[in-house]
Amino acid sequence: MPETFDVAIVGAGVCGANIARKLTSYRLDVALLEKEADVSFGVSKANSGIVHGGFHHAPKHLKARLEIQGAAMFDRLKAELGFPFVRCGIVVAALHEDEMRAVEQLYAQGIANGAIGIEMCSAERMRELEPKLSRDALGGLYAPGGGIVEPYRFVFSLVESAVKNGLRLFTGWEVESAARQGESWSIRSVDGRELRARFAVNCAGLFADRVSRAFGAEDFEIRGRKGEYYLLDRLTRAKPTRVIFPVPTSVSKGTLVVPTVEGTVLIGPTANEAEDKEDAATTREELDAVLRSARTMVPDISEADVITSFAGIRPTLGEDFYIDSSARAPALVQVAGIQSPGLTASPAIGEYVKDLLKRSGLVLVEKPEWDPYIERTPRAKELSPYELDELVTGDSAYGDIVCRCERVTEAEIVAAIRRGHTTLDGIKYFTRAQMGRCQGGFCTYKILKTLMRETGMGWNEITKRGEGSALLKGEL
Amino acid sequence: MKELCFDAVVIGGGAAGMAAALELEAAGRSAAVVEREDSLGGILGQCVHSGFGLIEFDEELTGPEFAERFEERMRGRPISALCGCTVLSIEAEGAEKVVTCASPAKGVSRLRAKAVVLAMGCRERNRGNIRIPGTRPAGVYTAGLAQRLVNIEGYVPGREIVVIGSGDIGLIMARRMSWIGCKVHAVVEILPYPSGLTRNIVQCLNDFGIPLYLSHLTTNIFGRRRVEGIEATPIENGGLVPEKAFRIPCDTVLLAVGLVPENELSREAGVSLNPMTNGPWVDSYLMTSVPGVFACGNVLHVHDLADYVVEESRRAGRFAAAWLGGARPERELRVKAGSNVRYVAPSRVEPGRDNKLYLRTMIVKNDAVLEVKLDGKVLRSTKRNHVQPSEMISISLGMTELEFAGPDAVVEISIL
Numbered sequence: 001m002p003e004t005f006d007v008a009i010v011g012a013g014v015c016g017a018n019i020a021r022k023l024t025s026y027r028l029d030v031a032l033l034e035k036e037a038d039v040s041f042g043v044s045k046a047n048s049g050i051v052h053g054g055f056h057h058a059p060k061h062l063k064a065r066l067e068i069q070g071a072a073m074f075d076r077l078k079a080e081l082g083f084p085f086v087r088c089g090i091v092v093a094a095l096h097e098d099e100m101r102a103v104e105q106l107y108a109q110g111i112a113n114g115a116i117g118i119e120m121c122s123a124e125r126m127r128e129l130e131p132k133l134s135r136d137a138l139g140g141l142y143a144p145g146g147g148i149v150e151p152y153r154f155v156f157s158l159v160e161s162a163v164k165n166g167l168r169l170f171t172g173w174e175v176e177s178a179a180r181q182g183e184s185w186s187i188r189s190v191d192g193r194e195l196r197a198r199f200a201v202n203c204a205g206l207f208a209d210r211v212s213r214a215f216g217a218e219d220f221e222i223r224g225r226k227g228e229y230y231l232l233d234r235l236t237r238a239k240p241t242r243v244i245f246p247v248p249t250s251v252s253k254g255t256l257v258v259p260t261v262e263g264t265v266l267i268g269p270t271a272n273e274a275e276d277k278e279d280a281a282t283t284r285e286e287l288d289a290v291l292r293s294a295r296t297m298v299p300d301i302s303e304a305d306v307i308t309s310f311a312g313i314r315p316t317l318g319e320d321f322y323i324d325s326s327a328r329a330p331a332l333v334q335v336a337g338i339q340s341p342g343l344t345a346s347p348a349i350g351e352y353v354k355d356l357l358k359r360s361g362l363v364l365v366e367k368p369e370w371d372p373y374i375e376r377t378p379r380a381k382e383l384s385p386y387e388l389d390e391l392v393t394g395d396s397a398y399g400d401i402v403c404r405c406e407r408v409t410e411a412e413i414v415a416a417i418r419r420g421h422t423t424l425d426g427i428k429y430f431t432r433a434q435m436g437r438c439q440g441g442f443c444t445y446k447i448l449k450t451l452m453r454e455t456g457m458g459w460n461e462i463t464k465r466g467e468g469s470a471l472l473k474g475e476l
Numbered sequence: 477m478k479e480l481c482f483d484a485v486v487i488g489g490g491a492a493g494m495a496a497a498l499e500l501e502a503a504g505r506s507a508a509v510v511e512r513e514d515s516l517g518g519i520l521g522q523c524v525h526s527g528f529g530l531i532e533f534d535e536e537l538t539g540p541e542f543a544e545r546f547e548e549r550m551r552g553r554p555i556s557a558l559c560g561c562t563v564l565s566i567e568a569e570g571a572e573k574v575v576t577c578a579s580p581a582k583g584v585s586r587l588r589a590k591a592v593v594l595a596m597g598c599r600e601r602n603r604g605n606i607r608i609p610g611t612r613p614a615g616v617y618t619a620g621l622a623q624r625l626v627n628i629e630g631y632v633p634g635r636e637i638v639v640i641g642s643g644d645i646g647l648i649m650a651r652r653m654s655w656i657g658c659k660v661h662a663v664v665e666i667l668p669y670p671s672g673l674t675r676n677i678v679q680c681l682n683d684f685g686i687p688l689y690l691s692h693l694t695t696n697i698f699g700r701r702r703v704e705g706i707e708a709t710p711i712e713n714g715g716l717v718p719e720k721a722f723r724i725p726c727d728t729v730l731l732a733v734g735l736v737p738e739n740e741l742s743r744e745a746g747v748s749l750n751p752m753t754n755g756p757w758v759d760s761y762l763m764t765s766v767p768g769v770f771a772c773g774n775v776l777h778v779h780d781l782a783d784y785v786v787e788e789s790r791r792a793g794r795f796a797a798a799w800l801g802g803a804r805p806e807r808e809l810r811v812k813a814g815s816n817v818r819y820v821a822p823s824r825v826e827p828g829r830d831n832k833l834y835l836r837t838m839i840v841k842n843d844a845v846l847e848v849k850l851d852g853k854v855l856r857s858t859k860r861n862h863v864q865p866s867e868m869i870s871i872s873l874g875m876t877e878l879e880f881a882g883p884d885a886v887v888e889i890s891i892l
Contacts, residue, residue, distance in 0.1 A: 231604070235743070278700065282609040308604035310612060385564065385576050389477045389584035399580035401512065401562035405740075410580075424614075437740075439602045441618045445629055459631055464614035468701035471614050472625070473727065474632030476656060 005031040005168070007357065008187055008197035010175050010211050011204040012039035014151060014343050015335050017158035018350030019201055024165040025370040028362075031195060032159065032167055033187070035174035035207075037466025038426040040155035043205040044343070045429065046280070046312030047227070048256055048269060049151045050243060052341040053090045053143025055110025055118060056253060061320045064113050066345035066352065071145060073347035080372040081157035083150060084261035089242040090146030091121070091130050093137040093297050099247040103141050106248075110143065117144045132240040132257075132298045146243060148261050151343055152429035160419060161374045165367070169420075170195075172466065175204070178215045185215070185331065199331045199362055201353060206277045206315045208336035217329035220322070222336065224277035224313040225252075227269025228286045230294075231308045233437050234263040238300035246297060253340060255293040257301070262406075262432060267294035267301065269312065280311040307437050314339040323349060325356050333357060377415040381407040402450070403443040405436025413447055417454045425465040427451070448472075478585040482508045482556070483800055485575045485589040487563050487741065490518020491782045492773025492789040493595035494546040499793025500593075501555050505800055508556040508587060510563055510577050516550065517543035518597055519620070520782060522627045525648050527675070531783035542782055561585075566592060566745040566769070573768060591768045591796045594742055594756070595789060598735040598774040600645070603697075606733050608640070610697030613704070619645040619732040626652060634728025638706050639663040640694045644672040644780075644866075646732020651680035653730075661724050663688045664708045669840045671734070671866050673780060695721060703727050735778045745769065752819040753777040759824040760805050760831055761795040762788070770796045777821045777834065780868045784834065791832065809881055814849070814890030818865070825887060827878035833871050837891045840864040848873065849888045850881055863891055 007023055009016045012034035020032045036042060051071050057064035078085045094100045103120070110118045119142050121129065126137050163169055176190045184198045204211040209222040232238065239259050246254035252271035260266050270286045287309055295301050317337025326332040333356050335349060342349075358364055380388055380398060392399040397411035408431045416430035424440075427433060427447055434440035434447070448462055448471070463469045484500050486493045489511025500507040509516070520528070523539025530536055533545065550557065561579035568574075575587040600618040617625075617633055623645060625631045637653050639646040642665040650660045663681060668691045670677050681688050689708055693716060696707035706729060709721040737755040739747070747756045748765040755776040756764040763770050772792035773785040808824040811833065818836045825831040837844075844863045848856040848871075855877050863869065871889075878887070 235740075279611075281611045281696075281698075284607075284609045284695065287607065287609060303607065306604055306607055307602075309607065309609065380578075385578075385584045385586075386477060388564075388578060392578065392580065392583035396580035399578045399583055400560070401564075401578060404512070404562065407564070438599050439604055441600050441602055441621050444617075444621055445624050448629070465701070469614040470702060471633070472631045473634050476626065476630045476632060 002186070002194040002196050004184065004196040005029045006197065006362065007031070007199045007201065008033060008185065008195065009201045009203065011042070011202070012155070012159060012169070013042050013044040013203065013205050014040070014155050014346040015203040015338055015349050016201070017155045017162070018346045019203065019353045020167050021158045021162040022350040022354045024162045024167050025367055027365040027367050030162070030167050031197060032162070032169050033173045033175060034169070034171045037171055037423050037463065038421055039159045039169070039171070040152040040429065041425070041465060043313065043315055044155050045152050046310055047151055047314070047343060048258055048266065049149050049260065050256070050258065050344065051085070051087070051147040051149055052344040053110065053118065053146035054113045054115030055106045055141065055143060056248060056341065057113070058109055059112045062323065063321045063341060063345060066321065066348040067341040068114055069348035070345040074147065074149070077347060081161055081374055082376045083153040083157045085147060085149040086261055087145060087147035088259065089129070090143040090245060091126060091133070091242050092141040092245045092247060093126060093133055094140050094247055095134070095136050095138065095296060097138065100139055102247045103139065106141055115143060115145065118142065130240050130242050130244060132238060132300060133244065134297055134299050136296070148243060148258060149343065150261050156421070156430055157374060161372065164374060165370055175211055175214055180330065199333070199357055199360065201333045201335060203335035203338070205338070206313060208315065208334070212334060212336070215326070215329045215332050217326040217332055218334065220317060220336065222277070222315045222317055224274035225316050225339070226272050226274040226280070226311050226313050228282045228290060228311045229266055229268030229309060230287060230290055230306050231310070232265040232267065232301070232305040233307050236265055236302070236305035238298050238302065238305065239265050240298060244297050246293065255290055257294050257298050264307070267291070274313050277313060280313055282309045282311050308439055321345070323352060323356070325360050331360055333360070377412055379412060380409045402446045403431070403433035403436065405438050406432040408433040410450060413450050414454060417451060422451065422455055422457070423463050423465050424471065478582060479588065480508070480585060481588045482506045483589065484591040484593060484796055485510060485573070485587045486593040486595055487566070487575065488518065488595035488597055488775070489516040489557060489559065490595065490597050490773070491520055491543065491546060491785050492597065492775070493518070493593070494550055495786040495789035496593045496595055496772055496793035496796070497555050498546070498549055498553065499790050500797050501553050503794065503797030505797050506554070508558055510561050510575065510587070511557065511559045512562040514560045516547050516557055516559065522624050524627045525652070528782050531781070532786055539782070563741055566741055568766065571768070591770065591800055593792055593796055594764070594769065594771040594775050595773050596738045596741065596775045598737045598778050600731070601734040601736055603731060608694050608697055611699055613697070613699040613702050615699070615703035615728045616697065617728065617730055619643070619649045619730045622649055622730050623652065626656065632656060632658065635659065636661060636726040637728045637730060638724050638726040639730045639732055640706070641665060641731060641733035642670040642672050642677070642688065643732035643734055644676050646730060647672045647676040647680040649730055649732070650686050651684060654684045654686070660684070660686045661726055662686070662708070664692045664694050664706070665690050666693050666711070667691070669864060673866060697729060698723070703729055735774065737775045737778065739775060742771070742775070750819060750823070752813070753821065755821070758822040760808050760822055760826040761799060762792040762822055763795065763799065768799070777819065779834070780866070784868065784870070788834065807883065809878060810886050812886050812888045814888040816891040817889055820889050825874045825878065827874055827881055829874060830872050831874040833873055833889070835869050835871070835889060837863045837865055837869065839891065841891070845892045846871065847890045847892055849890070850878065851885045
């Protein structure tokens with residue numbers, strides 16, 4: 001008899017992670033199924049990392065409501081989980097007279113949504129808020145509650161918290177089919193594994209359409225919209241203090257300039273229909289466009305500061321999120337089309353889905369032993385020399401600086417591996433090693449060795465991000 | 477937290493650091509070398525090919541042998557080699573410098589010194605720096621990382637190789653990968669001439685029949701999870717010719733697209749940098765803009781040969797020792813990079829003694845002329861059979877020629 005759960009969540013992105021964490025606060029057996037080698041390896045790993053200000057969407061949309069609710073939950077989540085998050089504020093810069101009218105509309109929309117503290121700004125006020133902003137800015141909008149978050153660290157910490165409270169995480173588990181067996185779902189993976197669950201939640205991101213069909217539920221199509229980014233070195237002169245948005249267009253929020261929580265600067269994204277949802281290739285033309293538009297807002301941006309580029313693919317469905325109990329399949333909640341502001345809304349999506357499940361008959365009994373906190377891994381980069389010295393006394397691996405660019409110690413690499421992040425990308429997202437200006441040129445071989453020592457993996461089992469991405473091709 | 481005091485702390489235990497420390501010690505100064513790896517030698521340890529030492533030792537050595545000669549000289553000398561120790565910061569405290577460093581064995585220590593010699597070497601430019609679009613699969617390595625994996629760790633990073641850029645490490649790795657049975661399909665270089673030494677083009681590519689595509693830009697990297705190929709596009713008359721773009725299948729890309737002096741620590745210590753070299757501006761004593769902080773080797777500017785690195789670093793060690801003894805340049809003249817010269821290091825000379833200068837040209841030319849001018853007046857004109865950007869030029873200057881220069885006189889060096 002296969003293992004049986006109360007709820008199986010398909011997809012360990014930011015939605016799945018929030019839902020999983022919420023559900024593990026009740027007396028429930030919960031499984032989280034992820035097709036990739038680690039959590040947050042899909043849509044959630046490559047996006048702008050913004051906690052939005054509540055003014056981009058009209059009040060009639062579910063996403064507008066969840067954005068406001070979700071954004072308000074981040075302070076508490078950070079206190080419990082310790083992921084990098086700062087409310088640095090968001091400015092929307094109008095560069096032409098007609099854009100000021102659009103800003104007024106955003107302001108009205110924000111007020112209607114209940115966004116707190118937003119204000120209309122003169123050119124002078126804009127420059128005071130953001131000295132890096134172009135002299136061409138005629139004015140704009142300021143949302144002090146907006147902020148920045150490291151999306152993968154957010155997901156990692158949510159899942160870690162959920163696992164601590166009893167979640168069963170299955171990585172490399174790709175759903176192939178699901179069928180009703182009495183009062184529960186029998187879910188099968190492409191490699192022939194099976195588990196049972198009384199309820200299921202589909203938050204499979206780009207592949208929510210495929211998963212919906214696997215459950216015999218609604219037939220819809222998720223389309224990918226590609227966004228390309230450049231990441232700039234932390235030493236760039238172009239680092240703003242707040243997130244800078246242009247005035248949005250009908251299809252996208254435009255190219256942003258983001259001071260990331262970790263001190264680098266992110267510029268992007270573009271927005272183009274992706275023929276192929278798995279094709280995250282960047283192109284010269286689009287990246288050039290990113291540079292051009294970012295420079296209209298922050299003229300100091302230079303291509304000499306680029307340390308890497310990447311593309312993320314957002315799952316688009318309709319104008320709004322599609323979060324509802326399936327009308328065709330029993331005991332299935334659909335969480336689909338979660339594009340921007342999905343990251344911001346995700347904590348509220350966790351609550352919303354919990355309520356939908358309750359309405360479908362899932363009994364929720366709070367677990368008094370639920371522990372919202374997780375163990376913090378001290379980070380050498382954030383410590384004074386005295387504090388670091390003290391740590392080395394307890395664990396000498398804190399004295400071994402593996403990644404010189406981001407100052408990551410071996411102890412932090414080991415902490416990542418012991419939490420189950422056993423691919424190079426997983427270690428990178430957890431620790432930031434390989435993420436700095438040398439992009440792994442110096443530390444990759446050290447991480448390889450630590451990974452083999454800690455896990456007992458052979459050289460041929462080491463991958464960048466799971467199956468098919470082997471790092472090494474042989475031994476001498 | 478431990479605290480130790482020295483006359484001088486040398487940061488980096490490669491060829492440059494060892495050469496500088498040996499001179500400091502020989503001049504009777506107490507010195508420490510801080511090295512982040514577990515042993516001295518720096519990058520030389522993974523350069524198992526020969527070609528080192530022709531100038532320094534008058535014989536051809538491998539990288540490890542070259543390093544070993546210096547380690548040999550270090551042994552028995554009262555120089556503190558702090559290995560496995562990473563420098564976190566360099567700060568000035570009054571006239572003293574405080575170098576804070578961390579190691580697994582000793583935790584965080586503070587090293588107090590009157591002088592600091594920067595000898596951290598350089599790092600490789602990577603894919604992001606040259607902005608190659610495409611996917612982000614496994615199998616994209618800098619040539620130096622691949623060299624480490626093959627020569628020290630004993631792993632084969634890939635079987636079907638394309639090298640992007642014709643820097644020396646890339647050329648050497650093209651040969652190395654061929655030797656271990658891999659197929660090197662191409663070396664793709666954006667410039668119309670190679671970036672590496674001519675001897676490496678001959679010995680590493682020509683001898684192995686590896687095609688070198690000059691004037692070709694790498695315009696794409698393919699492959700979702702592991703590299704499947706690259707796209708090269710020819711450049712003709714200064715523009716890309718997309719219709720002539722072609723794909724080269726491979727499972728591995730090695731990047732040899734240049735080196736950058738590693739000056740993050742120097743920058744944080746307030747040292748001003750020359751944007752042409754990414755290394756510190758130094759005076760005729762090889763001293764940076766921060767008094768008592770000296771720089772030498774690849775952290776100052778990227779050298780072609782380890783032999784040049786140690787030559788320069790020995791001078792830095794001697795100057796640092798002299799400076800500790802109270803010596804200062806009597807007077808200095810500014811040195812300017814003139815026509816077709818990318819940079820000259822150092823950027824100051826002291827008249828009345830022999831000044832050694834290294835410079836790099838921006839052009840490829842046969843029968844070139846190296847011209848030294850003082851305040852617009854030609855001091856010296858020397859013929860050079862051939863110049864190219866990848867081959868560093870060294871000159872000596874100043875013993876008598878600059879004797880009568882005025883205080884604000886400028887020395888300008890050009891390649892014509």
